[in-house]
Amino acid sequence: MIDEAVVSGTRKEKACEEIDLSIRTLQRWQESGKISVDKRVTADRPEPSNKLTKEEQQAVLDTCNQEEYANLGPSQIVPMQANKGQYRAFIVC
Numbered sequence: 001m002i003d004e005a006v007v008s009g010t011r012k013e014k015a016c017e018e019i020d021l022s023i024r025t026l027q028r029w030q031e032s033g034k035i036s037v038d039k040r041v042t043a044d045r046p047e048p049s050n051k052l053t054k055e056e057q058q059a060v061l062d063t064c065n066q067e068e069y070a071n072l073g074p075s076q077i078v079p080m081q082a083n084k085g086q087y088r089a090f091i092v093c
Contacts, residue, residue, distance in 0.1 A: 002026060052089055060088050 005015035016023050025040070052060070063069060069077050081088060 056089060063088055 001019070002012060002015045002021075005018075006012055012026065013023050016026055029039075063081065064074075064077065069080070072080075
C-alpha cells in the first residue's frame, strides 16, 4: 500500500501518516529487504484456530461454577473431570 502511494507520487512520510504508521516502523519492517508482519500491538490479527467457541467457554464456566468445583483451581478440576471421562479446555476459571 505504501509502495503504491510512493509510485503515484506521494512521499513515504505522508503515506505512513495517512495509515497512522511511523516512518521508522516502516523502515524497520523493510530492513531485511522484504516487508515483515505488522508487529504493532493494535494490529488486526486472525483469531487462533484453537480458540474456544462461545459454547465451549460457557461449558468451562458452568463446570467451574458447580458447587463441587467452586473452591478448586484448574489444576484440581481437570484431573477430576478426566477421571469422569470428560475433557474441557481449562485455561481460566
